[in-house]
Amino acid sequence: MTQAILGGMLIGLSAVLLYAGLGRIAGISGIAFGMLEPAARHWRLPFLAGLVGGGWLAVSAGVALTPWTIPQAGGAGLLALAGLLVGAGTALGNGCTSGHGICGLARLSPRSLAAVATFMLAGMAAATLLRGALS
Structure with missing residues (x-):
């Protein structure tokens, strides 16, 4: 638990320092x-x-x-496909989970709130639909 809190604080600190120092959003x-x-x-x-x-x-x-470990049912190919889909979603959503979820929500951006809600709902739907199918 302590490591998670410390990690979250360091992520927040790095986002603040990047924004304060360079005026840039820490969207990976x-x-x-x-x-x-x-x-x-x-x-x-x-x-x-x-x-x-x-x-x-x-x-x-x-x-x-x-x-x-890499899931046995899909293997590395499934991970590569998932990575490509995340990349496509990043382009369509005009940002990634780190940019919207960490920096955008902290700035109270409505667009980021909509993006994070979409990420979460899509993730829950995928987990529900694919539960057991990939194991």
């Missing part, structure tokens, strides 16, 4: 897509490296991570 999809433009990499690369480096640092420090 927008940051990642921005890497395609060389002129826009000066702050995006360190931010993304910090995400990966933070995970590596946690594992190196001995933080126990919850293990997971």
Whole structure:
């Protein structure tokens, strides 16, 4: 429980620092897509490296991570399809879960509230419909 609280606080702090320092929203999809433009990499690369480096640092420090496995029924192909669908949804929704859920809701954005409600309802519907089908 303490790790989850600390993790949430660090995510919030990083979003606040990015917004206060650069005036940018910490939406990971927008940051990642921005890497395609060389002129826009000066702050995006360190931010993304910090995400990966933070995970590596946690594992190196001995933080126990919850293990997971690829679902046997769908395997890596199902995960790839899911990733493509999330990417398409990100483009259609004009942002990702981190941008809308963390930053948009904190700014009381109606568009982000609608997006997060859509994410949650779609996730619940998919989990309900596919329960047991993929195990």
